[in-house]
Amino acid sequence: MSRVRVLLADDEHLIRGALAALLGLEDDLEVVAEAASGPEALAMARAHRPDVAVLDLEMPGADGVMVATQIRAELPSCRTMIVTSHGRPGHLKRALTAGVRGFVPKTVSALRLAEIIRSVHAGNRYVDPELAADAISAGDSPLTVREAEVLGFAADGAPVAEIAERAALSQGTVRNYLSSAAAKLGAENRHTAVRLARERGWV
Amino acid sequence: MSRVRVLLADDEHLIRGALAALLGLEDDLEVVAEAASGPEALAMARAHRPDVAVLDLEMPGADGVMVATQIRAELPSCRTMIVTSHGRPGHLKRALTAGVRGFVPKTVSALRLAEIIRSVHAGNRYVDPELAADAISAGDSPLTVREAEVLGFAADGAPVAEIAERAALSQGTVRNYLSSAAAKLGAENRHTAVRLARERGWV
DNA sequence: TTCCTCCCCTGACATTTGTCATGTGCGGTG
DNA sequence: CACCGCACATGACAAATGTCAGGGGAGGAA
Structure with a gap:
């Protein structure tokens, strides 16, 4: 064999x-x-x-x-x-x-x-x-496609202006996505949101 | 033997x-x-x-x-x-x-x-x-004792108010340390500073 | 001693970030 | 079709953050 x-x-x-x-x-x-x-x-x-x-x-x-x-x-x-x-x-x-x-x-x-x-x-x-x-x-990621994308760009601590440029979005929109993503993850701010999303493998 | x-x-x-x-x-x-x-x-x-x-x-x-x-x-x-x-x-x-x-x-x-x-x-x-x-x-860490300490508290993405309380400092002072630490590390903001300090093992 | 430097600490001001109200369009349901 | 819910997108306003100028004290050099 x-x-x-x-x-x-x-x-x-x-x-x-x-x-x-x-x-x-x-x-x-x-x-x-x-x-x-x-x-x-x-x-x-x-x-x-x-x-x-x-x-x-x-x-x-x-x-x-x-x-x-x-x-x-x-x-x-x-x-x-x-x-x-x-x-x-x-x-x-x-x-x-x-x-x-x-x-x-x-x-x-x-x-x-x-x-x-x-x-x-x-x-x-x-x-x-x-x-x-x-x-x-x-469970599954509660994040929408854009939320996950923007959170990904935010992962290395980049400022909103840079994220907006990379994602081709208005700064207001970027802040909005980061905010809603943080809310969904139960995070106080986007940086802890990034950390949590990483831990769960959602980014 | x-x-x-x-x-x-x-x-x-x-x-x-x-x-x-x-x-x-x-x-x-x-x-x-x-x-x-x-x-x-x-x-x-x-x-x-x-x-x-x-x-x-x-x-x-x-x-x-x-x-x-x-x-x-x-x-x-x-x-x-x-x-x-x-x-x-x-x-x-x-x-x-x-x-x-x-x-x-x-x-x-x-x-x-x-x-x-x-x-x-x-x-x-x-x-x-x-x-x-x-x-x-x-090389050696360019951070002063307080800078490293405050950066450590900031590591999990806590807001300044919380860091100030944990370190028993004024918020202004905390922001100051974070700012100078970021400058020394060549970082745009404190979050990238945290990342860099981690990579170098300074926190 | 006097001076100088650096660390520690602070509040005031400018900038960045987070929140909210609002609008658009798509896909599914009654 | 009309309606509802949701993802996508935005700007205005409020809150958090970063920057600046400066004061007090410890330690080392002249």
């Missing part, structure tokens, strides 16, 4: 290497490629055509979900999974929409991860119960 | 477990305790009196530097090291001031980490060259 061919992508060498070693100990798993960045992960996937791609959410170049989307487009037979340190509800939704079949926090053990890889390879889906609960309780 | 007794603290089980396994393969290293939070790390240190404590910088409860400080106070013979995902210059300085003897990003390999653990145990210090360079180029 052939082993499950796994691609491992994580920018932290310490984790990637250790993980590769541990997963390699499993009889039925085989780590065929490793990558330290989004683009590299994609290139490795093309070159090695793995059965399952295990992708870190935070990577330089392109994040895990972007890579997963691309992989699905180019290698439909390859299942994708996301592992992440600090799971934001919005990311989970984004990942599932992108066709990711496993979403796991880094707080699980390597043994458990191996089981999940097998399960995903067998065609099942797996979402960490804790993260799923968070996502459900956080 | 007795082996180096290592304490491993990291809230990500995936990493901690994998790392424990890999370090355990080294003949001269022995992982005698693991912890998933700051307080737990401290308790484990007290109970097992390791030779070297390898601490993650970001942990729930108390961060790696706090734990290191405490360990040094209670177990002077125990060397401490910090590993971190995203090294901020200020943290490095804070760590060194706290008597930490190794500061390593998670981008190194497990093998390299093992070498560094040995080196630290032998009495040497080790600081990742990249992080050291960052720290040097970032």
Whole structure:
């Protein structure tokens, strides 16, 4: 019986290497490629055509979900999974929409991860119960398209004038969107609103 | 010859477990305790009196530097090291001031980490060259004590009135500190100032 | 000592930001 | 069709924020 061919992508060498070693100990798993960045992960996937791609959410170049989307487009037979340190509800939704079949926090053990890889390879889906609960309780973004867009522009602390220019809106309108977004998020001002929206993965 | 007794603290089980396994393969290293939070790390240190404590910088409860400080106070013979995902210059300085003897990003390999653990145990210090360079180029914080304090209170987006109350200052004074801090950091407003100060580890 | 510099602190003034009332147009419902 | 609700958009006004000029005190240099 052939082993499950796994691609491992994580920018932290310490984790990637250790993980590769541990997963390699499993009889039925085989780590065929490793990558330290989004683009590299994609290139490795093309070159090695793995059965399952295990992708870190935070990577330089392109994040895990972007890579997963691309992989699905180019290698439909390859299942994708996301592992992440600090799971934001919005990311989970984004990942599932992108066709990711496993979403796991880094707080699980390597043994458990191996089981999940097998399960995903067998065609099942797996979402960490804790993260799923968070996502459900956080619910969908209450923000409208424009609100989210403007909040995004405000994310790095830019003044309203600059946001207005970038969004091609009047300053009054921008202030309005920021205000309503803050109200929906229960924030006192736009800066805490940005923080909250980030935490929930809505920007 | 007795082996180096290592304490491993990291809230990500995936990493901690994998790392424990890999370090355990080294003949001269022995992982005698693991912890998933700051307080737990401290308790484990007290109970097992390791030779070297390898601490993650970001942990729930108390961060790696706090734990290191405490360990040094209670177990002077125990060397401490910090590993971190995203090294901020200020943290490095804070760590060194706290008597930490190794500061390593998670981008190194497990093998390299093992070498560094040995080196630290032998009495040497080790600081990742990249992080050291960052720290040097970032330099010392130009902020005065009050400026840093007020900027810290402003970090979560609180309005000036609240900051003034928490810092027991007039609102005018608070605005003044925020303003001068922003100027020193080259920021347009206090929110970008907060971001920059965070990046450099000055808050 | 005297001077100088820098940190700490403040209120008054100008600018930016947040709130409100209002208007337009689209998509679904009775 | 007429109506309702909602997203999108705006300017005027009120509130929060940033800037400025300046005073008091500690510490170091002349």
